[in-house]
Amino acid sequence: MTASLNTIEHADCLEYLRALPDESVDVTFADPPFNLKKKYNAYWDNLDVTQYVEWCHDWVREMARVTKPSGSIFVHNIPKWLSYYCQILNEIADFRHWISWEAIGTPLGKTLLPTHYGILFYAKDYSQLKFYDVRYPHHRCRKCNTLRKDYGGKKKRLHPFGPLVSDVWTDLHRIRHSKRRDRHPCQLPIPLMERIILMSTDEGDTVLDPFMGTGTTAVAAKRLGRNFMGCDIDPKYVRIATDHVDVIQPASKIGDVWVSLYLDQVATMRDADWDELQNHFDVPQPAQAIDTESIKFRDGKLKAIENAVYLQERKKPTLFELENLNTDQPQ
Ligand SMILES: C[S@@+](CC[C@H](N)C(=O)[O-])C[C@H]1O[C@@H](n2cnc3c(N)ncnc32)[C@H](O)[C@@H]1O
Numbered sequence: 001m002t003a004s005l006n007t008i009e010h011a012d013c014l015e016y017l018r019a020l021p022d023e024s025v026d027v028t029f030a031d032p033p034f035n036l037k038k039k040y041n042a043y044w045d046n047l048d049v050t051q052y053v054e055w056c057h058d059w060v061r062e063m064a065r066v067t068k069p070s071g072s073i074f075v076h077n078i079p080k081w082l083s084y085y086c087q088i089l090n091e092i093a094d095f096r097h098w099i100s101w102e103a104i105g106t107p108l109g110k111t112l113l114p115t116h117y118g119i120l121f122y123a124k125d126y127s128q129l130k131f132y133d134v135r136y137p138h139h140r141c142r143k144c145n146t147l148r149k150d151y152g153g154k155k156k157r158l159h160p161f162g163p164l165v166s167d168v169w170t171d172l173h174r175i176r177h178s179k180r181r182d183r184h185p186c187q188l189p190i191p192l193m194e195r196i197i198l199m200s201t202d203e204g205d206t207v208l209d210p211f212m213g214t215g216t217t218a219v220a221a222k223r224l225g226r227n228f229m230g231c232d233i234d235p236k237y238v239r240i241a242t243d244h245v246d247v248i249q250p251a252s253k254i255g256d257v258w259v260s261l262y263l264d265q266v267a268t269m270r271d272a273d274w275d276e277l278q279n280h281f282d283v284p285q286p287a288q289a290i291d292t293e294s295i296k297f298r299d300g301k302l303k304a305i306e307n308a309v310y311l312q313e314r315k316k317p318t319l320f321e322l323e324n325l326n327t328d329q330p331q
Pocket of ligand 1: 011012013014031032033034186187188189210211212213214215216217231232233234237
């Protein structure tokens, strides 16, 4: 098994990870199948609990092994399975956060309405961890543009761009529209991966994902000038992911600053980059005017930078019929 930089291999996650040296990757991220009987192409998403948990323990250990001492380990899943991952990760890495990513729920009966996915964030070694604070744009009323949150008398001290990201993420949404999906039942949104990458890596670092699916991690890493590596067991997804990543160029930046761009907005920026970034924005004056006025990008449309990330029109895959897709629900 060869695992090359900036390539998505057709491989089983364990076979792939076992071929890598210890502490060789900056950040590892996993979005495994959730064992929810989803309709995937290449495997059965319906193991019994013991089998599924044992399998997860194997690749979670491998992910931790290949992560550098300064690196982070992220795992996305429904809360039920994350509770098992914590048992293993607490022994071999340092807990940082359980990120709650808001989702639309469906009542299941005899239960609280499940409305979040979890993303576990562990440091391989907290004393050596590479981490950057990140910010997201202020949440505003669509009609009147006023800040949704009432900051009372503290408006003067508000950051003009937006608040620091907490461990509850409500501003990034799952891909629901079939036009935006790559024909995969569980495709993650690119801005989610970009946030994770901006807070845990530098330009030129490597992000590994052993469950690449349609390549969201690879695309986000490449857009932000990072390297990627990873695999998927389904050759069709590997092809879709490779086609996708091939048309991306590392250009998601304003001036010299890497940012996550989505729908003509900066979705995530590093706190430390604001000194440089503010030169590209008109910032409302006086400071408390931020209550009703947004910062404005000076150099045209942010959408133009986002579009320039694509070298050419993407070939949309036609491998699966839309009616074969399930929508996702946290459970
Ligand atoms: C939840 S999806 C990942 C979706 C991905 N994050 C994206 O945004 O497209 C899980 C993926 O794991 C893959 N998979 C399942 N078992 C695997 C295994 N043993 N080794 C590698 N990949 C596997 C599936 O084919 C599927 O694409």
